[in-house]
Amino acid sequence: MTADPTDTGKRITIEPYDGPVVVKFHGAILASTDHALILKERGYDPVFYIPKDRVEMGFLQETDRHTTCPYKGEARYWSIAAEGEAADNAVWAYDTPKDGVAAIAGHVAFDRRFVTIDAG
Template sequence: MPDRKVLVPGPDHPITIEPNPNRIVVTVAGRTIADTTEALALSEAGYPAVQYIPRKDVDVSALERTDHHTYCPYKGESAYYSITDGGEKSVNAIWTYDEPYDAVAQIKGHMAFYPDRVDRIDETPR
């Protein structure tokens, strides 16, 4: 793999990671794919916050790892998973950083879901 540019979050591109106090439940085709009270909310620059769910709270038996990957100079190389019950809609629906950069090391072992590739992401107070 060629050398990749690594950038550190700062005032021009802030990234914050905070525990989400709410319960997050992700469903596809009537099946609960994830259910957690330990999500991390990652806010990056001007983008909406993304909920990173601990892998232990994801039904990995419903997933299939794909060959797709992307690169973020702030977070690193991401791997993708499809949700088998979701069909074409749920291809590459989940991403994860197996070895995130130090600035976002908290998201290691967590997975994030594209809202438009699942049926629901419900967030309720505990």
């Protein structure tokens, strides 16, 4: 059975997160917001999407990496550099996501392997 990219309602849910979210990388605060979204996709851990205007973009460097998800669309990536440390392709965004997940436009997500996310 092939993926039906119009079937996001059964596979993906997006909700406002009720509480503060702070994203840190080796002690540097990369993002802080009370307006995060939480995306839950069947088969994956939940992912926080942070409004881009609440992210310290000075710590991020855009890379050439792009990936495509049949449900969300095309993602672009950034690497993190802060506190003398770096993590390649650890942040992503869907600038023009598919209709079923349009709420994540204007938001970025962080790979939890590289950052600490404090959600209250």
